[in-house]
Amino acid sequence: DAGVIQSPRHEVTEMGQEVTLRCKPISGHDYLFWYRQTMMRGLELLIYFNNNVPIDDSGMPEDRFSAKMPNASFSTLKIQPSEPRDSAVYFCASSSLAGGYEQYFGPGTRLTVT
Amino acid sequence: GNSVTQMEGPVTLSEEAFLTINCTYTATGYPSLFWYVQYPGEGLQLLLKATKADDKGSNKGFEATYRKETTSFHLEKGSVQVSDSAVYFCALSRRENGNQFYFGTGTSLTVIP
Numbered sequence: 001d002a003g004v005i006q007s008p009r010h011e012v013t014e015m016g017q018e019v020t021l022r023c024k025p026i027s028g029h030d031y032l033f034w035y036r037q038t039m040m041r042g043l044e045l046l047i048y049f050n051n052n053v054p055i056d057d058s059g060m061p062e063d064r065f066s067a068k069m070p071n072a073s074f075s076t077l078k079i080q081p082s083e084p085r086d087s088a089v090y091f092c093a094s095s096s097l098a099g100g101y102e103q104y105f106g107p108g109t110r111l112t113v114t
Numbered sequence: 115g116n117s118v119t120q121m122e123g124p125v126t127l128s129e130e131a132f133l134t135i136n137c138t139y140t141a142t143g144y145p146s147l148f149w150y151v152q153y154p155g156e157g158l159q160l161l162l163k164a165t166k167a168d169d170k171g172s173n174k175g176f177e178a179t180y181r182k183e184t185t186s187f188h189l190e191k192g193s194v195q196v197s198d199s200a201v202y203f204c205a206l207s208r209r210e211n212g213n214q215f216y217f218g219t220g221t222s223l224t225v226i227p
Contacts, residue, residue, distance in 0.1 A: 004157075031213050042219045043158075043203070056214065091157055100165070101213050102148060105157035 002026075004106035006092050012112045018080040021109045024073055025094030033103060034067055034077050035091040043091075049075065082113045116141045120204045120218035127194055127225050135189040135221045137178075137204035145206040147171075147180050147187040152201045152220070161189075161202070194225045 005024040013019055025032050033048040047057040052069045060067070064083070069075040079086055089110050093103040121136040139145065146165045150158040162171030167182035176191045187204060204218040 033215075043217050045214065048214065050213075093158075095213060097213075100163070101146060101207050101209065102160050102163055103158075103215055105150075105159070107157045 004092055004094055004104055006090075006106035006109050008109060009107065010110050010112075012114065013082055014114055015083055016081045017113075018078065019082045019086075019111060019113075021077040021090050021092075021111070023075045023077070023092030023106060025075070025092070026096075026104055027073065029094035029096040029099070029104075030072070031095045031101075031103075032069060032075050033093040033095075034075070035093065036088045037091060037108070038088045046077070079111075082111075084113045087111055087113050116145070116206060116208060116216045118204050118206055118216050118218040120202075121221050123201075123220070124222040124224060127223070129196055129225055129227050130193045131225075133189070133191040133194045133198075133223070135202055135204075135223070137187045137189065137218060139185050139187065139204075139206050139216075141185075141206055141208060141216075143208060145208045147178070148205045148207065148215075149176070149178055149187070149189050150203040150205060150217075152203065154200070158203060194223070196225045196227055199223055199225050 007022045034046040036044045046059045047067045049069045067077045089108045091108045093105045095103045117140045148163045149161040151161045152158045162173040164171040164180035170179045178189045201220045201222045203220045
């Protein structure tokens with residue numbers, strides 16, 4: 001299996017621009033998670049989906065952040081407008097009941113907002 | 115609530131030294147426990163897991179035993195290598211919480227030759 005795929009791997013953008021991060025989970029996984037990692041706050045759960053439905057978005061920082069999962073093989077995390085404090089590494093992870101619930105992480109997207 | 119507390123880092127060891135990274139948890143019921151490792155510039159990778167009390171997870175020379183009486187899941191390795199330099203995360207998961215993971219803050223390990 002190819003594992004969790006994220007794109008782009010690196011993104012540099014200017015403050016105020018829209019940013020879209022993409023994730024393809026492992027085939028057959030029914031849970032998908034978005035995390036943000038920074039030196040200051042460590043690893044934070046932003047939102048997670050079960051069977052394409054958002055279950056808990058309490059970690060989304062503010063209305064500038066939105067996430068969608070239109071089908072079982074694709075999810076997006078959008079930031080509009082972006083701000084310098086959004087600079088972080090964003091990880092997507094997926095899991096399944098059959099897999100024992102352990103989460104498989106993608107390589108991450110390193111976002112820099114200038 | 116559910117939470118994980120792990121040993122503050124950074125930890126620096128010489129090659130072949132013994133490693134212990136402490137992890138304790140708070141959770142109701144019977145969580146599953148995990149150790150993940152993150153190498154520089156990469157995502158987190160599952161290192162080992164244990165799903166019930168007294169289970170021992172092991173992988174690549176690392177071990178951790180699920181101790182319900184002390185609510186602990188300490189990571190150990192008898193002889194570390196330079197290639198073990200990474201950040202290690204302890205985590206718990208409860209099915210009742212929709213498979214949500216609760217991660218510790220991570221412990222950075224550097225092994226010097």
